[in-house]
Amino acid sequence: MQDRPNAAELAQAVREFVETEVLPGIDDPRLRFRTLVAVNGLGILEREISLGAPLVRREVGSLARLLGHADPLPEDLEELRRRASELNRELALRIRAGDIPEGTLAHLVATVADKLRIASPRYLERYR
Amino acid sequence: MTTDGASTISVELRERLVPIFGADIAIERLALLAGGASKEAWALDLRTPQGKRELLVRRAGGGVIHQETLTLEDEHRLLEVASAAGVRVPQPYGYLGEIVGRPAFVSERVSGETIGRRIVQRPELAGAREVLPAQMAEELAKIHAIPAERVPFLGGIGARDVLGRLTKEVDRLEDAHPPIELGLAWARQRAPEPSETVVLHGDLRVGNLAVTATGLGHVLDWEFGHRGDPAEDVAWPLVRAWRFGVDQLRLGGVGDVEPYLERYNALTGRHITLASLEYWEIVGNLKWAIGALTQSRRHLSGQQRSVELAVLGRLAAEMEFELLHLVERAG
Numbered sequence: 250m251q252d253r254p255n256a257a258e259l260a261q262a263v264r265e266f267v268e269t270e271v272l273p274g275i276d277d278p279r280l281r282f283r284t285l286v287a288v289n290g291l292g293i294l295e296r297e298i299s300l301g302a303p304l305v306r307r308e309v310g311s312l313a314r315l316l317g318h319a320d321p322l323p324e325d326l327e328e329l330r331r332r333a334s335e336l337n338r339e340l341a342l343r344i345r346a347g348d349i350p351e352g353t354l355a356h357l358v359a360t361v362a363d364k365l366r367i368a369s370p371r372y373l374e375r376y377r
Numbered sequence: 378m379t380t381d382g383a384s385t386i387s388v389e390l391r392e393r394l395v396p397i398f399g400a401d402i403a404i405e406r407l408a409l410l411a412g413g414a415s416k417e418a419w420a421l422d423l424r425t426p427q428g429k430r431e432l433l434v435r436r437a438g439g440g441v442i443h444q445e446t447l448t449l450e451d452e453h454r455l456l457e458v459a460s461a462a463g464v465r466v467p468q469p470y471g472y473l474g475e476i477v478g479r480p481a482f483v484s485e486r487v488s489g490e491t492i493g494r495r496i497v498q499r500p501e502l503a504g505a506r507e508v509l510p511a512q513m514a515e516e517l518a519k520i521h522a523i524p525a526e527r528v529p530f531l532g533g534i535g536a537r538d539v540l541g542r543l544t545k546e547v548d549r550l551e552d553a554h555p556p557i558e559l560g561l562a563w564a565r566q567r568a569p570e571p572s573e574t575v576v577l578h579g580d581l582r583v584g585n586l587a588v589t590a591t592g593l594g595h596v597l598d599w600e601f602g603h604r605g606d607p608a609e610d611v612a613w614p615l616v617r618a619w620r621f622g623v624d625q626l627r628l629g630g631v632g633d634v635e636p637y638l639e640r641y642n643a644l645t646g647r648h649i650t651l652a653s654l655e656y657w658e659i660v661g662n663l664k665w666a667i668g669a670l671t672q673s674r675r676h677l678s679g680q681q682r683s684v685e686l687a688v689l690g691r692l693a694a695e696m697e698f699e700l701l702h703l704v705e706r707a708g
Contacts (some may be wrong), residue, residue: 279411285687290688327544334552344562354705357556361698368691376623376698 257298266290267304296367304363312336315356316343386477390434394423394483396462399400401426407434411569414423415446427694433467436481445542451530451694453482455602458527464519465595467587477508489587489594493621496588497630505592508647510632511616511640512593518595518644521607524577533604536570540564540662546667550674556697560663563704565625567656574604584619592599608649611641612657617699618665666696 252263269289275281309322309332316339323329343350365373380667387404394402407424408626411432419434437449447455449472456469468485475481490496497506525531533543540561547557587594613619614629623630628637634654642649675681 283683287684290684293518293688294689321628337555338553340555341558344555344558347562349562350557353555353559354701356700357559358701358705360401361694361701363696364691365698368694373698375622376702377624 434484435481493584508592510637513638616661668691
């Protein structure tokens with residue numbers, strides 16, 4: 250077990266440092282833009298560390314229901330991620346073959362909304 | 378990927394400029410404005426007997442060139458043809474051949490705001506925003522009237538070819554993307570029959586225009602020029618990503634679609650419908666979702682390490698979300 254700060258706290262510390270101490274000193278607009286992108290990237294990392302696991306679980310559960318798989322969900326996070334990747338491949342192949350499961354659109358809207366909770370929460374809040 | 382310094386290229390560059398501007402010239406300033414793996418842009422101030430000229434040098438970058446973009450020689454040729462057709466473009470002055478091993482051309486360096494977020498938000502550009510929709514329609518009408526035989530190097534593609542190319546790009550990503558598959562399936566089922574094929578800019582939107590207080594100054598970034606369905610070009614600036622946060626104004630965060638489309642149809646005699654724009658807006662979101670994922674793979678594969686490209690991979694979800702809602706609405 251690592252000592253604190255934990256992963257999310259460490260990412261936050263780096264982001265705050267870049268925002269408050271590095272960014273104000275940058276005049277070059279191109280470097281400034283890329284630094285803002287880096288800050289955004291650290292924000293994504295923080296949210297993924299704190300919110301990621303339950304969202305992957307939710308995605309795998311929804312995919313399994315959609316595709317009619319009854320086997321229990323894995324506990325291990327890495328295993329869940331692998332399962333999500335496999336099931337997404339299966340769904341993509343079915344869509345490509347024209348065999349689109351009932352409820353696919355609703356599943357995808359909910360799943361992409363969950364991706365945005367981590368990748369771009371402001372976009373999701375603003376979206377109408 | 379490396380970027381050459383100004384001192385590395387200035388000697389050869391000056392030699393290549395002599396046939397265009399004469400022997401009595403001197404480089405007063407040469408500064409890299411934007412680097413990148415595919416293209417560099419250099420600001421060049423050139424002293425000539427007629428006075429100082431503010432020029433822009435576009436030069437290939439050190440990385441792998443996008444497959445779908447024009448070579449610099451063809452991009453320059455397209456600029457010349459567009460300029461002759463009365464399109465507002467930076468005046469092209471000449472293709473320079475290779476400068477220290479990489480092809481380049483020189484054009485006028487124009488002023489005006491190019492950053493999308495500023496164009497849609499800055500108070501001093503409010504007047505410009507009022508006239509931009511009609512001006513964008515006017516430039517598109519002129520571009521679409523360019524005789525295709527003047528630019529024989531442009532590839533020509535209809536909706537089915539566009540979707541075929543996008544499918545190939547999706548297949549090159551190593552993981553599966555069900556939202557994109559659903560969008561592609563929707564678009565394949567409704568692909569319009571090939572209609573007329575015209576010269577397209579390929580990337581005309583807020584962010585690729587130089588905008589001044591009085592409106593559209595110049596149309597920039599011609600590297601995605603190709604031939605295709607005119608509605609593809611007319612719909613592209615509607616894509617939500619190009620509204621830069623002013624989402625309620627569907628035309629690029631600056632205006633409503635209807636007057637823009639009416640102006641375009643009036644100028645061209647075409648009868649592009651709102652339904653056709655909705656179709657191509659969905660294809661546009663597909664294109665940019667896949668584009669963002671593909672760009673992030675340039676970083677991941679090591680072709681071009683860049684935090685900007687890396688983060689784009691995560692932002693593809695924004696285009697997927699929009700895509701799904703547009704598909705849901707269109708039925």
